[in-house]
Amino acid sequence: MKTIREKMKEGFVFFDGGCGTLLQAAGLKAGELPEIWNITHADEIRKIHYDYLMAGSNILKTNTFGANALKFSDDGEYSLKNVVERAIDNAREAVAEVEAGTSEGTDSSTAQEHYIALDIGPLGKLLKPLGDLDFEDAVDLFRKTIAIGAAYGVDLILIETMNDIYEAKAAVLAAKETCELPVFLTTAYDASGKLLTGADAKAVVAVAEGLGVDALGINCSLGPEQMMGIVEELAEYASVPMIVNPNAGIPRTENGKTVYDVTPDKFRDAMIKIAGLGGRILGGCCGTTPQHISSMIAAVKEMTPLPLTWKEHTLIASYTHAVEFSGKPILIGERINPTGKSKFKQALRDHNMDYILQEGLTQQEKKADVLDVNVGLPEIDEAAMMTEVVMELQGVTDLPLQIDTTDSKAMEQALRRYNGKAMVNSVNGKEEVMREVFPLVKKYGGLVVALTIDEDGIPETAEGRLAIVDKIYKKAAEYGIAKKDIIIDPLAMSVSADKESAKVTLDSLKGIKERYQGRTSLGVSNISFGLPNRDFINASFFTMAMQNGLDAAIMNPNSGEMMKAYHTFCALQGYDENFTDYIEYASNLPVVTVGNATGGAGMGNVTADSKADSDAAKDPLIEAIVKGLKERAAHLTGEYLQTMESIEIIDGKLIPALDIVGKGFEEKRVFLPQLLMSAEAAKSAFDVIKETMQSKGAAEEKKGRIILATVKGDIHDIGKNIVKVLLENYGYDVIDLGKDVPPELVVKTAKEEQIRLVGLSALMTTTVPAMEETIKMLHAEGVDCKVLVGGAVLTQEYADMIHADKYAKDAMESVRYAEEIFAPRLD
């Protein structure tokens, strides 16, 4: 018998159809686990398999969609092992029965090649960071089921109905790490053509082919007619055979029963169209029956399948969308990188994730397409930091990332955890580096930046650099990495050191295009090293490089000159439909003004004016803070600092302003948004003062140190963060332990830092016990501190019950309590 890999190369292969609806008809109850029927109703399961085989199906899906270790235990009658093995037995027995029947029969043309697919469905849990299932735990759960199935004997692994590309990645990795069997992946798109977690078909192709699936497609959710658009998109981008297993239409309820509207005839007609669009491995999902399948097979098997073709698209992807390297140059933002940036270095040392994420968001605003991520610093654990930054960035931005590191451990961890298909920065012509990087790119997928440097250094001629390009392509091919997944960086070197260097780089670019039709990228700014006003040189060089076919640049999106070069080039080159991007860019440039643009009127008489003091709200700074005007508050503070001491501003302006708003809030005249806007305006004023003090070498004076934490099990921390903003404004030093904080960490920190006030927040009734436990532990360990509690479900009664010292109903009350605790003692 041919293997399934061989069979699908030759022509159409047919899956079976739906199972769930048939089981319900046979008496499966809502909420009952269908996999248990492998044991309790084996005859029913075998009958379904048998009917599909008689309908002409080649591949049977085992009844193991929900068979995972979350639902089934390690031992007992309904153990995971027993459930999976019996499912395979049922399929095998049906195959044996049918094959025995046909071998006796006279018509040998109906003899089929039959395959058993171990069916793997989603785990029913959302992965971190949005859900609570860790990626590696997901891999382990899939691995358990797959290991049982592979050991017992199946022909392929079918990972199906995946509605999250991240979970699909975990499942494919688990399959690849467990066995050598072919891996098929089908995902479930909704009517908008996306997975529930946002990925479109192009992104799915990028990720799935990067991971090396054998066949890829779509199942469930939609009827065949609604799938046409997605089928076309898959056909355009995917090189592997396409699987299409539609529902018999979109389910709806009628008299309390789920019904599907697509009849076997209509199903057949739609599947003929799908086969014509490139569908090759065809079957059905929910609501389809043996009649649907046999009707489809009878018609489709007479057709000639479209040939399988290799697609040259160079794609990377985030969890929502793919970025294609073709035509319009791709901007790779370089700012997440500590090199030469003391603030960024400090943020890495302090584990200041917000600062790092902010660097990412700013570049996204400035139109970066991809973010380079480099967190290498000798004194930190780069692998751990890289993984964390990648995960956190993916929690806030949907841009694809470029993993930039020379540490192979960091590279592997980040590539493994990355949700999508990443860029990898970088490999080069050195044997040792290729040996290290290529296996990772092969395993996890990726578009790898390849530098034209090898053991002998950087060649001085374009011809020399092209020789390295040749070597890299060849070596990559040995690892099974296609040319389209390599992007060559022919290296820009300082033109001030060698006047030919720009020309050599440009000639190399041209050579890579002409000789190899290869993709190219450049770290543009090296060219100007050693020259004044580097942006001028960079921008012109950037334009020249784009003119020579550059596909991507690693650059600073905050650079005005570079962005100007980019937008004008795209407009002139015809990449900017209707000049939309150019017009948006050019008409929103900051207006250059003489003098100050934000100062506002009436600033001449603000200094220590007693009138202003007596009429607080009329003071411009106080007014700005009360109104929550961030920029204005910062600007005014800068002006005040010319004539006033920091402390005068804090005590005379900022605190009174906060008090006005705070009082208004307590009296219910002012509401939460304004309280927070004022707090943010005050913070921007504080930041100006802080900077001035730091530049003068003066230390900031803090009123007291407070721990804040959202308790273990609770991940909703918006309330805690609101309290934090206000406390910091009032001059407290807040140690923010974050969310889901174990009691031990609170106790340890409180002890080490000699904390006098701990604030705990909990949103759910289910996590209040964790709050109680934390308080108990603080008391048991004899930590001399007060405990303040708050959160949506808390009440004074609850607070008393769990022995908190104080219940604060809102953020202002927390501030008042802190003032009470840290009030200067009179004795």
Place this chain on the structure above:
Amino acid sequence: MIDEKEVYRYLGYNSGWIAGLNAETKNDHDDPMDSSSEVIQGHIREAVASTEAAMHPKACYGRFPIEVKGDGRIRLPYGEVVSHDLTRNLCGCKEIFLFAATIGAEYDRLLRRIRLTSMAKAAILQAVGAAAVESLCNKLNDDLRKDAEAGGYKAHPRYSPGYGDYALENQKGIFGVLQPARYIGLSLMDTLIMAPEKSVTAVIGLERL
């Protein structure tokens, strides 16, 4: 459609203030706090727009027989539970709709992003998200109610785990029956909190008229 008044309500504005929201007689220009309400309104509109762009409302439901057994005991599709409050709600019902609804995961990412820039905007977005899922539930509730009425049933007000003594634990049973992870991408975490964040599950009692 996200109801702006709902948003204000979630943000803690009192009903008197909300009632005056559209009145044109607010001219107390001397009060700086008052003029800032325009800025806040701008933020709210922006949050509504970005939420509407990010949200992918989805729901799944089923209709099931139940039995109210007295003493607070009710047989639900996932087993027997004890809840006096739910018993009161389901008085006279022999069937229920069980539903799960969510505005999707992209909103969660939007909230994570905005928190990095401004807590004020995050608080507003939080309220907008709550109003969004509320309006989704109202719409679904309306459709189900009409469906029930057409068949000669009266629909009772919807009731969610966590209300009264209908324990949050019931989420496990509801998730087992509806499998919202498969159909609408909604999952239950070990803490019984749902992900994506802005999601609702509920019971709607059906009383034969």
